[in-house]
Amino acid sequence: MHMIAIYAPTEVSTDEAKDQFYSKLQEVVDGIPKRDLLLIAGDFNAHSGANRLGWETVLGNYGVGEMNDNGLRMLSFAATNSLIIGNSWFRHPKWHQRTWRAPNGKDTSVLDYVMVNNRFRSSLRDVRAMRGADCGSDHHLLRALVRLKLKRSTPKPVPTKRHDWRYLSDPIIKQQFQLALSNRFEVLTQSEDVDKEAENIAQTVQKCAKILCPVIRKRTQPWISDACLDIIDQRKRAKLVDQTQYRQLNGEVRQRLKAERETYWNNVATELEEAANRQEYRTLYATLRRLSGKVRPISNDIQKSDGTFVRTAAERLERWREFFHQLYNHESPTGPPASPPKIAFPLHPVPEHEPSIEEVKIAIRLMKTGKAAGSDEVTAEALKYGGDILAQRVHSLICLMWCSNQIPHTWKVATIVPSSRKATQRTVTTTKGSACYPLLEKSSCVFYSYDYKNCVSRLPEKSKPDFA
Structure with a gap:
């Protein structure tokens, strides 16, 4: 108004x-x-x-x-x-x-x-x-x-199809996933361009994984299982053709929902007790927050730098771009340049050989699962369960980057997720950003970090840098 x-x-x-x-x-x-x-x-x-x-x-x-x-x-x-x-x-x-x-x-x-x-x-x-x-x-x-009849206007977001990557841990699905990767990579020749090769790997992993990993179905309650959702779909179809079957399925749905609800809350209570006994307070309070149902609403009414509010989606994106540009880009300090510190050259320099396939496998194994994917939509689960065929392709990409001194352009792009530190979200200055990078880029970073630490650990104590 x-x-x-x-x-x-x-x-x-x-x-x-x-x-x-x-x-x-x-x-x-x-x-x-x-x-x-x-x-x-x-x-x-x-x-x-x-x-x-x-x-x-x-x-x-x-x-x-x-x-x-x-x-x-x-x-x-x-x-x-x-x-x-x-x-x-x-x-x-x-x-x-x-x-x-x-x-x-x-x-x-x-x-x-x-x-x-x-x-x-x-x-x-x-x-x-x-x-x-x-x-x-x-x-x-x-x-x-x-006299106003106010109705909260909540634009319906476009539903994102989220696949359940945990299915890849199943031995049968894992074998099918590796076989699908092998068949696709056999007919897909390796490109000499790092951008094209990174895109080919990401698209191949997506196509193979999404066929085997079903989409996470929307549940009104967390305790409803997939089997119960299948029966609900059968009940919906039977309502139009067979009332006897509909009543039978309706009774079965009610019994299943009651049993699954009791099982769910018993498991939650057990999880809380075990977390408290192990003093895992992070898990304890995360479960309590999830049960409380208190979700901070997301507001699109943010202020510009002059104090006025944004009106369109384009203005909102421009305001976020302006804020993060000011946050991550600072003016060069004035005054005379500082003299660079003297760094002693190590007695045993870090080798500059190409990474081995074993080092790439170790880097993939060290990646944490359950993390959000970046713009390539490749998760850590897909890299871990891809087997030797995927590790070899990632190793070839890293070697190509090593020889050409180039990295894919998509690896330089991060998805920034703003999270407010205060109850009010109208002022963007109270917001911090979390960046989601492509998982292939993360795997290379894990490899370089592991390789560097491994080399530094072999140096004499006097030659180790202070930050190692």
């Missing part, structure tokens, strides 16, 4: 002053979303008149007086912006319509108006002058009654 209070130039003012006023008012109105309720109230210094001819969508049946130049401008402005003159849509005695009394104390007129969007016309319940209010002014208080 947006409210604008105005004071328009008088009838005897110059045309330039009137044009300037309505131009400025139009700029303010243009910055307000069309779907929002807009209410404009104030002294328009205008006579709308009672003739509705040509103004049926703007002026009601209860206009007052004769239209003047300011009245024509006001009606034109209202018609352009799909507004209505609220005063003219409600029947009242003339002393409840007139808002201004002349200095002679006898002549009265209507100079103050309330406008509202035509879309919210039914929300405006009444507009009338309140003559009893002692304001010390020649204008009477104008009251507008507005």
Whole structure:
């Protein structure tokens, strides 16, 4: 809901002053979303008149007086912006319509108006002058009654198909996954371009894994199993063709839901007790937060650097880009450059040979599972259960990078997930970002880290760097 209070130039003012006023008012109105309720109230210094001819969508049946130049401008402005003159849509005695009394104390007129969007016309319940209010002014208080039926607007997000990568741990599915990778990689020759090769590996892993890993089904309650969801689907189909089978399946669904609910809560209680006994407070409080159901709502109403709120998705993305650009890019420090520290050359330098296949396998084995995938949509589970065929292909990619001194362009792109540190999320400065990098890039980082630590551990104690 947006409210604008105005004071328009008088009838005897110059045309330039009137044009300037309505131009400025139009700029303010243009910055307000069309779907929002807009209410404009104030002294328009205008006579709308009672003739509705040509103004049926703007002026009601209860206009007052004769239209003047300011009245024509006001009606034109209202018609352009799909507004209505609220005063003219409600029947009242003339002393409840007139808002201004002349200095002679006898002549009265209507100079103050309330406008509202035509879309919210039914929300405006009444507009009338309140003559009893002692304001010390020649204008009477104008009251507008507005009744809103508010409904929380939550845009439906596009559902993302999330695959259950845990299925790859099954020995049979794991064997099928490795066989599918082997068949695809046999017909896919290795590219000499690092970008193309990284893209081929990521797409091949996605296609093979998504065939074997089913999509995680949406559950209204966490204890509902896939078997129960299958019976619910059968019940839905039987409702249209066989009522006897429908009643039978309905009873089976109820029994299953009751049993699965009891089993679920018993397992949760056992999990809490075991976590408390092992003093695993992270697991304990994470489970308690999950059971409490308190989820912080995500608000898209964020402020710009000048304090105003964003209006469109493009402005929202631009504000986040501006914030993270300022966060991660700092100006170079002024003053004389600092002298570089003297670093002693190690007695046993780190070898610069190409990585071996065993080192790549160790790096993949050291990766943590259950982590979010990056832009390549390749998870650690897919790399771990891909077997030797996938490890060899990743090893070939790392060797290609090693020889060409290049890394894929997609590995330089991270998905930043903002998380607010405070209850209010309107100010982006209270937000920190978590970056999700491609898993193939993470595997190479794990390899380089492991290789470096392994080499440093073989150095004499005096030659080891302080940060190792």
